[in-house]
Amino acid sequence: MKRYNPSEIEPKWQRIWADDARYRADNESTKPKYYITGMFPYPSGAGMHAGHFMEHSIVDAVARFRRSLGYEVLYPMGWDSFGLPAENYAIKTGKTPQETTATNIANFKNQLQRVGASIDWSREINTTDPEYYRWTQWIFTKLFERGLAYQKDSLQWWCPKDKTVLANEQVIGGRCWRCEEVVVKKPMKQWFFKITEYADQLLEDIPALDWPEKIKSAQINWIGRSEGAEITFQIAEQLESGASEENITVFSTRPDTIFGATFLVLAPEHSLARHLAVGDARSAVLAYIDEAVKKSDIERTNDNKDKTGVFTGSYAINPATGEKVPIWIADYVLGGYGTGAVMAVPAHDERDFAFAEKFELPIIKVVERPETDSGVDSCYHGEGVLVNSGAFNGTRSEDAREQIVAWLEQEGRGTPKVTYKMRDWLISRQRYWGAPIPIIHCPEHGAVPVPARDLPVLLPEVRDFQPRGDGKSVLAAQEQWIQTTCPVCGGPARRETDTMDGYACSSWYLLRYTDPHNNEQAWDPTVTNYWAPLDMYVGGDHATAHLLYVRFWTHVFRDLGLTDFAEPVHKLVYHGLIQAEDGRKMSKSLGNVVDPLEVIDAGYGADALRTFELFLGPIDENSSWSSRGIAGVYRFLNRLWTLVQEFDDWRNDSQAVESTAVTHLDSVVHATIKKVTGDIHRLSFNTAIASLMECVNDLYKLKTQGFSNDWQQALEKLIQLVQPFAPHMAAELWQQLGHNDQLDFVDWPQWDDAKIISDTRVVVVQVNGKLRATLEVAQEISDTDIKQLALDDDNVRRYVKTEPKKIIIVKGKLINIVV
RNA sequence: GCGCGAGUGGCGGAAUUGGUAGACGCGAGGGACUUAAAAUCCCUUGACCAAAAGUCGUGCGGGUUCGAUUCCCGCCUUGCGCACCA
Numbered sequence: 044m045k046r047y048n049p050s051e052i053e054p055k056w057q058r059i060w061a062d063d064a065r066y067r068a069d070n071e072s073t074k075p076k077y078y079i080t081g082m083f084p085y086p087s088g089a090g091m092h093a094g095h096f097m098e099h100s101i102v103d104a105v106a107r108f109r110r111s112l113g114y115e116v117l118y119p120m121g122w123d124s125f126g127l128p129a130e131n132y133a134i135k136t137g138k139t140p141q142e143t144t145a146t147n148i149a150n151f152k153n154q155l156q157r158v159g160a161s162i163d164w165s166r167e168i169n170t171t172d173p174e175y176y177r178w179t180q181w182i183f184t185k186l187f188e189r190g191l192a193y194q195k196d197s198l199q200w201w202c203p204k205d206k207t208v209l210a211n212e213q214v215i216g217g218r219c220w221r222c223e224e225v226v227v228k229k230p231m232k233q234w235f236f237k238i239t240e241y242a243d244q245l246l247e248d249i250p251a252l253d254w255p256e257k258i259k260s261a262q263i264n265w266i267g268r269s270e271g272a273e274i275t276f277q278i279a280e281q282l283e284s285g286a287s288e289e290n291i292t293v294f295s296t297r298p299d300t301i302f303g304a305t306f307l308v309l310a311p312e313h314s315l316a317r318h319l320a321v322g323d324a325r326s327a328v329l330a331y332i333d334e335a336v337k338k339s340d341i342e343r344t345n346d347n348k349d350k351t352g353v354f355t356g357s358y359a360i361n362p363a364t365g366e367k368v369p370i371w372i373a374d375y376v377l378g379g380y381g382t383g384a385v386m387a388v389p390a391h392d393e394r395d396f397a398f399a400e401k402f403e404l405p406i407i408k409v410v411e412r413p414e415t416d417s418g419v420d421s422c423y424h425g426e427g428v429l430v431n432s433g434a435f436n437g438t439r440s441e442d443a444r445e446q447i448v449a450w451l452e453q454e455g456r457g458t459p460k461v462t463y464k465m466r467d468w469l470i471s472r473q474r475y476w477g478a479p480i481p482i483i484h485c486p487e488h489g490a491v492p493v494p495a496r497d498l499p500v501l502l503p504e505v506r507d508f509q510p511r512g513d514g515k516s517v518l519a520a521q522e523q524w525i526q527t528t529c530p531v532c533g534g535p536a537r538r539e540t541d542t543m544d545g546y547a548c549s550s551w552y553l554l555r556y557t558d559p560h561n562n563e564q565a566w567d568p569t570v571t572n573y574w575a576p577l578d579m580y581v582g583g584d585h586a587t588a589h590l591l592y593v594r595f596w597t598h599v600f601r602d603l604g605l606t607d608f609a610e611p612v613h614k615l616v617y618h619g620l621i622q623a624e625d626g627r628k629m630s631k632s633l634g635n636v637v638d639p640l641e642v643i644d645a646g647y648g649a650d651a652l653r654t655f656e657l658f659l660g661p662i663d664e665n666s667s668w669s670s671r672g673i674a675g676v677y678r679f680l681n682r683l684w685t686l687v688q689e690f691d692d693w694r695n696d697s698q699a700v701e702s703t704a705v706t707h708l709d710s711v712v713h714a715t716i717k718k719v720t721g722d723i724h725r726l727s728f729n730t731a732i733a734s735l736m737e738c739v740n741d742l743y744k745l746k747t748q749g750f751s752n753d754w755q756q757a758l759e760k761l762i763q764l765v766q767p768f769a770p771h772m773a774a775e776l777w778q779q780l781g782h783n784d785q786l787d788f789v790d791w792p793q794w795d796d797a798k799i800i801s802d803t804r805v806v807v808v809q810v811n812g813k814l815r816a817t818l819e820v821a822q823e824i825s826d827t828d829i830k831q832l833a834l835d836d837d838n839v840r841r842y843v844k845t846e847p848k849k850i851i852i853v854k855g856k857l858i859n860i861v862v
Numbered sequence: 863g864c865g866c867g868a869g870u871g872g873c874g875g876a877a878u879u880g881g882u883a884g885a886c887g888c889g890a891g892g893g894a895c896u897u898a899a900a901a902u903c904c905c906u907u908g909a910c911c912a913a914a915a916g917u918c919g920u921g922c923g924g925g926u927u928c929g930a931u932u933c934c935c936g937c938c939u940u941g942c943g944c945a946c947c948a
Binding site for chain 2: 388
């Protein structure tokens with residue numbers, strides 16, 4: 044009898060799987076395909092912790108399950124390896140990002156191999172590989188040609204001391220988060236992807252996605268579609284300083300409240316803001332604008348609720364009432380949303396109300412609060428009947444919405460309009476470690492995309508990664524690299540020196556996996572249409588960033604004729620986090636990280652680790668690591684192992700006697716097959732593993748009757764069921780029971796309902812819904828007989844003294860006697 | 863503030879369509895084996911009651927139903943996402 048020793052059997056099987064490239068996916072297969080993977084990792088220096096392994100435990104279990112069901116499974120892996128951490132690490136250590144990235148990838152790959160993930164390594168990809176980013180760049184040029192990649196001047200945060208651009212989140216209280224220098228805003232020309240053009244399509248496709256509600260609603264929220272109208276307010280006075288416009292256009296979702304619009308508010312960034320400042324107010328307005336523009340968005344929203352603003356001295360005409368209304372500037376209006384200007388209706392909008400109260404502006408009620416509404420606030424934002432609204436008095440606000448817009452449209456003062464919260468995707472990065480934007484700036488022809496034949500635009504190797512300080516990436520110092528010729532006219536031209544956001548690289552990798560070695564094109568549509576879209580995509584991050592971008596790009600690919608499908612992922616599995624044993628997030632700085640290789644090497648092995656991660660709880664909820672819990676799972680695997688050893692010893696013992704007393708063996712095993720199969724289908728791994736444990740416990744009890752030859756098949760089936768969770772042990776035991784074939788591809792066991800059913804069943808007897816007895820009755824018993832048996836039961840009789848009013852029978856399960 | 867989840871023993875969790883609440887695991891208690899310990903195996907384990915019988919029990923308060931962890935209404939707590947988006 045062999046002891047269970049994972050440190051011996053796991054390397055053995057990992058070697059076998061690697062040697063015969065067992066998990067290579069075949070493009071030409073005649074089997075049905077199943078394409079599954081997890082979100083590819085960023086290969087950091089820290090390596091993966093036990094929490095990261097959750098994703099691979101899920102993907103590998105499903106991949107192995109699907110293989111057994113007869114699918115051709117594609118489970119690839121790759122590396123999202125461009126990005127800031129590698130670059131910062133390079134600055135600190137003097138190593139190049141190329142070197143550190145290679146080291147980290149080797150480490151990650153080793154970790155994945157040591158858990159026995161059934162990955163097709165022949166399809167490994169790496170976003171920093173020029174053969175990969177060549178096509179990222181090619182896609183950029185395609186977007187550019189379609190008008191979906193464009194340049195725009197926008198304000199960026201700039202730290203004069205660190206000489207670098209900062210993200211909004213890196214500006215705290217107007218100061219740099221690193222050196223606390225006061226930051227300034229600097230206008231910079233940046234590259235954007237026009238995701239807003241796909242806002243409606245991305246929104247419309249959401250209901251049909253087999254994705255968690257949580258993610259779907261996060262995306263709906265993020266896109267933030269609002270239906271309303273743009274309404275034009277004429278400026279009352281002639282503007283002195285030659286402003287380009289004489290009108291102010293506002294966006295409103297409540298055009299029905301226009302009769303209550305008692306003032307206008309413009310964002311400080313509004314193009315007319317300075318021009319409107321007249322008379323005594325002028326200097327105060329200009330000061331306010333300067334101050335507001337300096338504040339970060341975070342400050343402007345977090346300083347919150349306490350409204351600030353200034354009156355410009357100018358007025359506009361409310362197109363509905365004809366009244367003059369004052370024009371204010373206030374930073375509670377956002378420059379980047381709608382038109383950057385709003386009509387303020389203080390009676391029916393809380394923000395406008397707070398502002399009006401503070402600055403003593405008129406408040407006119409135009410929607411009557413229904414009597415059924417119990418609220419008493421002086422500001423009411425619900426629906427109701429219009430008042431103080433001229434010809435529209437008495438109209439319901441829902442109806443008035445359309446009627447008023449129609450009327451304004453007739454007058455040439457308004458038009459229906461849909462607006463989105465989502466902004467275009469800013470993809471320029473002034474950092475080194477990214478894919479160069481494949482654009483050549485020609486004095487004659489402007490921004491020209493690099494032709495496909497000249498791709499990739501290689502990232503030059505440099506020595507100094509420190510950002511230079513003039514708002515450009517270190518590539519701007521590579522004068523030789525920059526100088527080139529215009530692809531259109533052949534004249535001298537200069538390369539774009541910004542790199543692309545890493546999210547660009549990860550927006551198409553799922554398609555590259557299907558055809559990773561293609562050096563003629565990004566992918567062959569025939570191959571890609573065979574594998575993609577993904578049947579299952581597993582991850583626990585990026586609800587609105589990556590998962591929105593990858594949908595956006597795939598929609599574009601479809602429109603370009605590069606794919607047949609617009610949605611890249613059929614089913615999304617969004618798993619929870621595994622927190623540390625102390626209930627906090629696992630992190631290096633907290634010192635609570637569980638290293639998976641240490642767990643494996645401590646003797647538990649990869650099988651116990653994987654099984655435990657899936658046993659912790661439902662995969663979509665957070666859970667906490669438990670060093671005691673993994674011992675419990677290890678105990679279970681050990682019990683299964685021992686059981687097979689004991690059977691094997693019996694089998695090989697020539698003196699062994701076959702027991703004739705064995706009962707229920709089939710019933711136990713077939714019930715387990717049924718339960719485990721159903722549970723894996725619905726991704727309820729914790730209950731699948733629980734029923735495997737239950738099955739082993741039951742077999743220990745049956746074992747006391749002695750073994751028989753029937754046990755061979757029973758144990759084989761059990762081993763097959765365990766395989767998705769503990770593949771090394773399963774392979775070893777399979778071999779020990781006399782098989783030389785590959786367990787991975789052996790058909791998943793079938794159950795037979797007839798074998799599960801026993802001669803008797805348990806029926807619960809309730810009186811008035813309370814449990815009073817349980818009866819063991821024959822399988823085929825009639826309702827009449829059940830009723831009689833129930834009523835004859837001693838304990839039931841104590842509660843049923845009179846003729847029952849009603850008797851409810853749930854076939855084969857329960858009888859409830861109502862008295 | 864808005865949106866989406868969640869709340870069940872000492873702990874992680876189960877109950878798939880409204881039908882025995884607490885599967886499975888951890889922990890705890892007891893026993894077997896052992897010189898002893900570890901490991902292993904067996905039994906017990908929601909609360910109250912000596913126990914049978916029973917009563918109570920799924921965040922709180924109502925409701926629908928023969929029957930509610932499950933459905934409905936109103937709260938509380940908590941996680942996540944968005945957040946002055948007009």
